[in-house]
Amino acid sequence: MKKNISTICLIILLLAVSFTVGFFATETQAVVPLGFSGHLMWWLPCTCSGSLYLFYAPNVDSSFPGGPLNYAPYATITYSYYNMITPGVWHLGTYLPGVQGCWIIVPHGCAPLPVLGQEVQVGTSMLPTPF
Amino acid sequence: MNKKLLLSVVGALCFGAFICGAVVSTVLKAQNEIASTTPSFSYPTFSFQKNLKFGDNNQDIRQLQIVLNRDADTHVSSSGVGSSGQESNYFGQLTTNAVMRFQTKYGISATGFVGVLTRTKLNQIVPAMVTMSTSANQNISTASSLSTSTISVVSGAEPLTKEPLPRLYTVRPQQIKKGDNFTLVGAGFETENTIHIGSNVFPHILPQDSNNISFTIPAASTIQNGTYEVWVENKQGVSKISNQSIDLIITDNPQPTPVISSVLPATVSEAEMVTVTGTGFTSDGNDIVSGFGTIKNLPSNGNQITFSPKSLISAEAVARVPAGRAIRIDFYVVNANGASNVFGSVNLKL
Numbered sequence: 001m002k003k004n005i006s007t008i009c010l011i012i013l014l015l016a017v018s019f020t021v022g023f024f025a026t027e028t029q030a031v032v033p034l035g036f037s038g039h040l041m042w043w044l045p046c047t048c049s050g051s052l053y054l055f056y057a058p059n060v061d062s063s064f065p066g067g068p069l070n071y072a073p074y075a076t077i078t079y080s081y082y083n084m085i086t087p088g089v090w091h092l093g094t095y096l097p098g099v100q101g102c103w104i105i106v107p108h109g110c111a112p113l114p115v116l117g118q119e120v121q122v123g124t125s126m127l128p129t130p131f
Numbered sequence: 132m133n134k135k136l137l138l139s140v141v142g143a144l145c146f147g148a149f150i151c152g153a154v155v156s157t158v159l160k161a162q163n164e165i166a167s168t169t170p171s172f173s174y175p176t177f178s179f180q181k182n183l184k185f186g187d188n189n190q191d192i193r194q195l196q197i198v199l200n201r202d203a204d205t206h207v208s209s210s211g212v213g214s215s216g217q218e219s220n221y222f223g224q225l226t227t228n229a230v231m232r233f234q235t236k237y238g239i240s241a242t243g244f245v246g247v248l249t250r251t252k253l254n255q256i257v258p259a260m261v262t263m264s265t266s267a268n269q270n271i272s273t274a275s276s277l278s279t280s281t282i283s284v285v286s287g288a289e290p291l292t293k294e295p296l297p298r299l300y301t302v303r304p305q306q307i308k309k310g311d312n313f314t315l316v317g318a319g320f321e322t323e324n325t326i327h328i329g330s331n332v333f334p335h336i337l338p339q340d341s342n343n344i345s346f347t348i349p350a351a352s353t354i355q356n357g358t359y360e361v362w363v364e365n366k367q368g369v370s371k372i373s374n375q376s377i378d379l380i381i382t383d384n385p386q387p388t389p390v391i392s393s394v395l396p397a398t399v400s401e402a403e404m405v406t407v408t409g410t411g412f413t414s415d416g417n418d419i420v421s422g423f424g425t426i427k428n429l430p431s432n433g434n435q436i437t438f439s440p441k442s443l444i445s446a447e448a449v450a451r452v453p454a455g456r457a458i459r460i461d462f463y464v465v466n467a468n469g470a471s472n473v474f475g476s477v478n479l480k481l
Contacts, residue, residue: 041452042444042448044422049300053422057456057458058453058456058457068422087447087448087451103300106420107465107470108358108378109301109378109469109470110300110375111300111465114474
């Protein structure tokens with residue numbers, strides 16, 4: 001009888017643990033930033049939001065298609081060689097897709113300049129290179 | 132044999148429980164997302180994971196000082212090391228004093244030691260500080276929208292934004308009659324805000340959410356027609372910034388802001404022109420404003436503007452695009468009545 005109770009308790013415990021593991025296995029799937037790399041084609045200051053609009057040239061062989069990202073000096077972690085605004089340097093980093101953070105001055109106010117996302121971290125090459 | 136059978140049954144039950152847990156978690160998450168009518172986009176936020184005390188010297192102290200400095204009641208120092216913008220990694224007497232004020236403010240025993248209770252409170256405050264403006268996501272719409280993903284919450288030890296809050300980016304519409312409703316678009320709006328329209332002050336204004344405040348100037352107000360700078364004040368600070376004035380025009384005859392309804396063709400070569408169709412275009416003085424530059428003073432018949440996308444981009448930038456590839460240019464139409472509330476897009480094949 002005692003053995004049966006122990007077995008039942010053990011089974012219940014195992015079920016509870018399995019349920020919990022299953023629950024948190026999906027809960028911990030926090031959205032992670034996507035990777036990007038690209039050749040800086042153009043940049044513009046986001047005059048209202050105090051950030052930078054960085055436009056990357058279309059990539060030939062990368063999952064990142066190229067296009068604009070927002071670099072926020074107060075939020076983006078920057079790594080060597082900190083060469084953020086020299087056209088022609090390569091950038092490598094991660095970004096949060098969909099986050100809009102670049103606002104520019106227009107008459108009487110500001111307007112959002114569409115970007116693919118917000119850079120979370122980025123490092124750059126030292127010198128510009130030809131494409 | 133019975134044991135094997137029992138083990139198999141238990142294994143199957145455990146697997147079932149695991150799947151059940153995963154499904155319940157996913158359903159709960161989906162319900163939360165559906166329940167939230169306003170999508171929340173956040174920067175990755177810093178999280179206080181370890182206790183901090185006098186004499187400690189590490190990066191967490193700097194983040195702690197940043198949080199403390201955001202509140203006038205708890206700032207570490209008004210000038211020099213430890214003040215806003217000059218936070219350090221050292222937990223000294225000034226930090227201890229600030230922590231004690233923080234603890235008193237939130238009903239925690241004022242010991243100056245950052246333990247579990249204080250860290251919990253700090254971690255509750257940090258996300259509110261770093262919430263990213265969602266207004267762009269809520270207010271940008273386009274005929275050929277960007278491919279974007281929804282982000283809910285991102286956690287981890289990441290930098291703490293020091294973007295000043297509240298921020299006011301624009302008012303919509305830009306021109307109103309007294310008694311008309313308008314929306315203030317920005318970030319960091321609190322549950323109670325004061326709206327300043329020139330020298331007119333409207334206190335105790337509730338927001339729609341942290342990015343939008345809907346407001347109507349009472350018809351009985353003594354405010355006269357004219358152009359007024361608008362700013363928002365709340366317990367986080369004041370939205371006014373020195374280099375840009377956000378204006379509201381009060382007039383008996385409000386003019387509509389430009390609206391883009393179509394951009395054709397969707398893809399053009401370097402030599403081709405693109406035609407923007409919409410409303411609210413003025414006979415001249417229409418600007419095409421893009422991330423690459425601005426074309427100024429374009430004429431319009433009221434409904435159409437024609438321009439060359441190639442003229443927006445410098446030869447140097449063009450040289451960095453691989454031959455045969457297209458780049459997408461997003462732009463606004465801006466004139467004396469304000470900026471279009473949608474942006475247009477055109478693909479330029481180089």
